[in-house]
Amino acid sequence: MEAIDFGSQKIQMRCPEQAGSFVVEMWFELNNEKQPKNERNIVKTVTSVCAMLLLAGAVSLNAAEPVHAKKGSPEFERMKSLVGSWTGKTEMPGQGVVDLTVQYKLLAGGSVLEERCFQGTPGEMITMYYDQGDKLAMTHYCALGNRPAMTLASSDSSSLKFDFDAACGIDPTKESHMHALTIHFDDADTITTTCKAIMDGKETEPHATTLKRVKSS
């Protein structure tokens, strides 16, 4: 049990298996921007030491600086080389061979690589690659309606192999899901991804897709 429900109030009772970050915007009257009406009364009461410290901090202003990407694991750094657009063809159940476009984009100060495919369609999916500790991992937001996670199982000079992370909460015996992925770096502008799913408790044949980098003209 991760939370108990007291009427409309959910209260977390202990560390859950899955968690997430969240960011709240706060309003202190540091600048001259127009403040939201419903917060005016709150802001009038700002007398805390913390707010005073914030005011002091506000006077030492720098111009906006870019987010500095931090160094990731060697495997994550290799994944970063994929940033951009890629195209290829893949076989989809019931649709035959279809065109596939995949976009890779760095987010959160270079700490997360987003992979987005079938953009703008009902089957649009994303996969987020990140370092978990010092090890490359990923979470796939699947059109099957679940979020299998995988961690790096092995790597060599030309490929990265991911395998299912049981900590993601999916029961492989009960829920169909993507289970493993290999990314083969054929050359600087060609990759082949091979994924394996478990459907109705049975492992599917590996499904390979070759993608070519889209070069800007």
Place this chain on the structure above:
Amino acid sequence: MLNPARNPRKPIVYVGLTGLTPQERFANHKMGIKSSSLVRRYGIRLLPELYEHLNPMPYAAAAQMEKDLAEDLRRAGYTVGGGH
């Protein structure tokens, strides 16, 4: 919480970690349930564009991500509370 590299165009934010949905956790903060006094008093809205792509993760990874996200936001010019 002070950020000498603060960009005045960027808001002051609080970074947290939860096993609930961010909406539920924010509501709890505002109701004073296991709340940060800063968020309870001054929190005005969630900024999903800054965290949505990261969630969910296994708890240990999310705990580390909370710290990393706070640090990344500081480097990007936000003044950041929480994130520990």
